[in-house]
Amino acid sequence: PLEQQDALFxxxxxxxxxxxxxxILESQxxxxxxxxxxxxxxxxxxxxxxxxxxDARYSIIQSLSSxxxxxxxxxxxxxDLIEWADYLPDEIVQKALSLIDEQEIELYDQANEYNDExxxxxxxxxxxxxxxxxxxxxxxxxxxxxxxxxxxxIYLVDKHGTYYATLATHKLLNAPxxxxxxxxxxxxxxxxxxxxxLLEASELIEHAEYDCLPIVNEHNRLIGQxxxxxGMSIIREEYETTLMARAGLSESEDLFAPxxxxxxxxxxxLGINLVTAIFASITIGLFEDVISEVVAxxxxxxxxxxxxxxxxxxxxxxxxxxxxxNQVSAGNLISLIKNECGIGALNGLLxxxxxxxxxxxxxxxxxxxxxIALAICINIITAALFGVLIPMVLDxxxxxxxxxxxxxxxxxxxxxxxxxxxxxxxxxxx
Amino acid sequence: PLEQQDALFxxxxxxxxxxxxxxILESQxxxxxxxxxxxxxxxxxxxxxxxxxxDARYSIIQSLSSxxxxxxxxxxxxxDLIEWADYLPDEIVQKALSLIDEQEIELYDQANEYNDExxxxxxxxxxxxxxxxxxxxxxxxxxxxxxxxxxxxIYLVDKHGTYYATLATHKLLNAPxxxxxxxxxxxxxxxxxxxxxLLEASELIEHAEYDCLPIVNEHNRLIGQxxxxxGMSIIREEYETTLMARAGLSESEDLFAPxxxxxxxxxxxLGINLVTAIFASITIGLFEDVISEVVAxxxxxxxxxxxxxxxxxxxxxxxxxxxxxNQVSAGNLISLIKNECGIGALNGLLxxxxxxxxxxxxxxxxxxxxxIALAICINIITAALFGVLIPMVLDxxxxxxxxxxxxxxxxxxxxxxxxxxxxxxxxxxx
Numbered sequence: 101p102l103e104q105q106d107a108l109f110x111x112x113x114x115x116x117x118x119x120x121x122x123x124i125l126e127s128q129x130x131x132x133x134x135x136x137x138x139x140x141x142x143x144x145x146x147x148x149x150x151x152x153x154x155d156a157r158y159s160i161i162q163s164l165s166s167x168x169x170x171x172x173x174x175x176x177x178x179x180d181l182i183e184w185a186d187y188l189p190d191e192i193v194q195k196a197l198s199l200i201d202e203q204e205i206e207l208y209d210q211a212n213e214y215n216d217e218x219x220x221x222x223x224x225x226x227x228x229x230x231x232x233x234x235x236x237x238x239x240x241x242x243x244x245x246x247x248x249x250x251x252x253x254i255y256l257v258d259k260h261g262t263y264y265a266t267l268a269t270h271k272l273l274n275a276p277x278x279x280x281x282x283x284x285x286x287x288x289x290x291x292x293x294x295x296x297x298l299l300e301a302s303e304l305i306e307h308a309e310y311d312c313l314p315i316v317n318e319h320n321r322l323i324g325q326x327x328x329x330x331g332m333s334i335i336r337e338e339y340e341t342t343l344m345a346r347a348g349l350s351e352s353e354d355l356f357a358p359x360x361x362x363x364x365x366x367x368x369x370l371g372i373n374l375v376t377a378i379f380a381s382i383t384i385g386l387f388e389d390v391i392s393e394v395v396a397x398x399x400x401x402x403x404x405x406x407x408x409x410x411x412x413x414x415x416x417x418x419x420x421x422x423x424x425x426n427q428v429s430a431g432n433l434i435s436l437i438k439n440e441c442g443i444g445a446l447n448g449l450l451x452x453x454x455x456x457x458x459x460x461x462x463x464x465x466x467x468x469x470x471x472i473a474l475a476i477c478i479n480i481i482t483a484a485l486f487g488v489l490i491p492m493v494l495d496x497x498x499x500x501x502x503x504x505x506x507x508x509x510x511x512x513x514x515x516x517x518x519x520x521x522x523x524x525x526x527x528x529x530x
Numbered sequence: 531p532l533e534q535q536d537a538l539f540x541x542x543x544x545x546x547x548x549x550x551x552x553x554i555l556e557s558q559x560x561x562x563x564x565x566x567x568x569x570x571x572x573x574x575x576x577x578x579x580x581x582x583x584x585d586a587r588y589s590i591i592q593s594l595s596s597x598x599x600x601x602x603x604x605x606x607x608x609x610d611l612i613e614w615a616d617y618l619p620d621e622i623v624q625k626a627l628s629l630i631d632e633q634e635i636e637l638y639d640q641a642n643e644y645n646d647e648x649x650x651x652x653x654x655x656x657x658x659x660x661x662x663x664x665x666x667x668x669x670x671x672x673x674x675x676x677x678x679x680x681x682x683x684i685y686l687v688d689k690h691g692t693y694y695a696t697l698a699t700h701k702l703l704n705a706p707x708x709x710x711x712x713x714x715x716x717x718x719x720x721x722x723x724x725x726x727x728l729l730e731a732s733e734l735i736e737h738a739e740y741d742c743l744p745i746v747n748e749h750n751r752l753i754g755q756x757x758x759x760x761g762m763s764i765i766r767e768e769y770e771t772t773l774m775a776r777a778g779l780s781e782s783e784d785l786f787a788p789x790x791x792x793x794x795x796x797x798x799x800l801g802i803n804l805v806t807a808i809f810a811s812i813t814i815g816l817f818e819d820v821i822s823e824v825v826a827x828x829x830x831x832x833x834x835x836x837x838x839x840x841x842x843x844x845x846x847x848x849x850x851x852x853x854x855x856n857q858v859s860a861g862n863l864i865s866l867i868k869n870e871c872g873i874g875a876l877n878g879l880l881x882x883x884x885x886x887x888x889x890x891x892x893x894x895x896x897x898x899x900x901x902i903a904l905a906i907c908i909n910i911i912t913a914a915l916f917g918v919l920i921p922m923v924l925d926x927x928x929x930x931x932x933x934x935x936x937x938x939x940x941x942x943x944x945x946x947x948x949x950x951x952x953x954x955x956x957x958x959x960x
Contacts, residue, residue: 117737118737119736119737123855123857124857126857127852127857127858127859127862128862240703240704243700243703243704244703244704247700247701247704250682250700252680252700252741268680270680270681270699270700271677273670273699273702273703274670274674274677306549306762306766307547307549311758327758328757328758328759331762332736332758332762332765333736335762335766336765336769339770340769340851342773343769343772343773343847343850343851344848344851346776346843346847347844347846347847348840348844349844349847355848355852355862355866355869356865356866356869359869359872359873359876360876362869362873363876363877363880366841366873366877367881369840369844370840370841370877370881370910373840374836374837374881374885376836377835377836378833380836381829381830381832381833384831384832385829388825388828388829391821391825391828395818395821395828396818398814398818398821398825398827398831399811399814399815399818401814401832402807402810402811402831402835402944403804403807403808403810405807405832406803406804406806406810407800407803407804410777410778410800410803411796411800413776413777414777414778414779414796414799417773417774417776417777417779418774418777418779418783418785420773421770421773421774422785426553427553427554427556427557428557432557432558432559432785435559435786436785439559439785439786442789442793443792446790446793447793447796447800450793450797451797451800451804454804455804480800510836514832
């Protein structure tokens with residue numbers, strides 16, 4: 101049946117694009133993954149590796165013989181190598197640099213001047229560039245030299261390579277052959293700076309008038325472009341990173357990484373969260389006396405913690421989105437806090453009532469009902485307040501709120517919740 | 531200062547695109563938002579509303595006088611109305627239909643044949659279409675009629691409007707005027723079916739050879755196209771929905787919705803999670819005797835619950851991503867379970883050891899150390915197993931794992947964790 105699967109896979113290879121094949125390979129256990137990858141034609145095999153997430157890619161690279169590795173590395177272009185280099189051991193990157201074209205190395209070095217948060221690193225370097233003094237006939241000649249490599253825009257530059265204007269390629273249709281290209285071009289369209297952040301750049305291209313925008317270095321020299329398609333893959337990766345970060349995972353997490361590697365990575369997150377839980381435990385420890393007196397309190401503790409945690413995570417999620425979209429500023433922070441605390445107050449009162457009644461009936465004790473009602477109300481309002489403040493503070497400390505936010509928030513809601521609940525109980529009962 | 535802000539805003543209006551203005555408006559409390567929106571020029575104001583999320587958009591629409599509303603509605607095109615209609619009361623949609631052009635109504639009705647999960651509903655209906663029998667000169671004439679509305683592709687159809695081939699517009703450059711357009715076109719490029727899912731469609735356009743792909747109805751008639759840019763906005767919305775769903779929020783959640791409305795929406799999620807917490811409480815309630823004997827158990831409960839919850843959410847997050855990318859199948863499910871349980875076993879043992887030692891020292895009791903070690907180990911492995919199984923089962927039940935997954939998983943890890951912890955304690959201590 102393995103041969104049968106191989107045949108099916110090879111049939112599929114012809115139909116599928118490299119991205120789809122990469123997804124299939126990622127979904128296979130490592131031995132099968134390597135086996136299927138080897139069955140790809142050489143043309144596809146390198147592009148498929150580039151499309152794969154870094155951990156899965158590395159799982160294949162690690163398994164290659166020295167000769168196979170050389171063959172693969174020699175086929176990389178500068179864009180592939182930039183993508184690969186972030187996650188490969190330095191010796192493999194050096195080896196690749198010794199194997200690829202001079203020209204590709206030069207482009208690689210240019211890209212490498214920017215870090216992985218800057219659009220200059222990922223700028224597409226294949227584009228149509230024309231001297232701004234030329235005419236339509238020259239533009240058409242340029243295009244006829246490389247008709248398969250479509251570009252929706254042509255960039256006009258002066259003799260130093262300084263960016264000047266953007267010309268939508270389709271404007272050359274029906275244009276008189278003698279017209280200066282500059283007369284058809286848009287001189288108002290600014291270029292993006294190469295050190296612009298990835299998300300900002302992808303937002304600009306999403307709403308731009310053109311399907312590609314020029315990118316320039318600090319001397320205003322044209323170094324590349326960003327297309328809508330590149331913007332789309334940036335967006336996808338950025339959101340995936342956020343989604344995975346919520347559970348302390350990286351975007352490159354491999355479904356079938358060796359168990360020991362995955363276990364190590366995840367252990368870190370478990371350890372961080374253990375500290376959180378210990379804070380909660382210490383809080384409870386302060387009130388051992390009242391718990392041993394009234395065990396019902398221990399029974400109800402998860403409800404207090406959970407309601408605060410959930411309410412807080414709602415506010416936190418809303419804040420993280422708003423901050424990613426640059427929607428939070430000093431100007432609206434007070435209004436935001438008022439709003440969230442208002443919502444917290446309403447839900448705090450509602451659920452205090454419900455849970456107070458339930459708990460009072462369950463344990464046949466109005467006192468216990470009253471104690472938990474107070475704790476729930478305090479905890480939900482606190483959760484709303486800290487749901488706004490924690491991501492703001494983390495952001496100021498240059499920590500990613502999507503990664504660290506929920507850990508810190510849970511600590512606060514657990515500690516405050518248990519303190520309110522068990523503290524009130526101690527005062528009223530002991 | 532309000533006038534000053536207005537002046538700044540109006541200055542910004544000229545520089546910013548509608549999407550950026552929409553983000554600014556969303557970030558303002560409702561009164562300020564309406565005030566700023568009214569200061570927009572009429573040209574912008576409708577497009578900005580379309581760019582806003584539905585809840586924020588509705589907050590403005592609600593505040594309009596009947597005359598203002600008529601003015602706004604009369605300026606909608608079919609694509610705007612499709613976007614608006616999903617979230618507006620039916621009477622406003624009917625009013626809009628009575629105010630807009632016949633032609634727009636027809637396009638609206640066509641779009642309305644598809645539901646909000648199908649690409650046909652959002653197909654762009656402005657495109658370049660040409661009879662497949664024509665020549666390059668005809669194509670150029672078509673384009674010269676509407677040069678401002680660039681399209682990267684031209685679709686060739688027969689006289690019934692049946693889709694035939696895709697022509698990259700730039701191929702017309704340098705082409706002989708007498709050449710048949712069909713000779714330049716790509717007859718292999720298939721069209722997307724209008725009932726295709728949004729995510730599938732956006733994945734196809736992300737990896738397509740062209741910047742736009744044709745969309746056809748069930749009779750293979752061309753009804754519209756999807757561009758990379760449309761694909762990008764679908765991706766963005768899809769990921770935002772997933773991120774918000776984790777906290778039981780909707781993608782359209784407004785930062786400044788009226789407090790009472792937001793409170794109602796969020797109360798539902800709190801209520802659902804309360805049920806979860808009650809299950810945990812009931813489990814603890816079964817073991818009241820042992821807790822009143824050994825209060826240390828109550829102190830340590832949050833650690834047991836938290837470690838299971840975190841480990842489970844790591845597996846769950848990985849599974850949700852893999853399922854969204856179609857990477858999970860009957861073929862690799864067993865391998866996935868093995869892998870995750872292997873990781874769970876390693877981390878279970880590691881943290882059982884660490885926490886067992888800590889707890890044993892804290893309470894000066896090897897017995898308590900042993901009890902919590904066993905519970906942690908059981909709970910982390912169970913969490914891994916259910917982290918794989920729960921999203922699969924939810925998916926089979928047509929429930930969104932991103933929405934319901936963490937609630938169900940937390941219930942399982944809480945109940946299993948407390949049962950293992952307090953159950954073992956009961957056996958060993960009482």
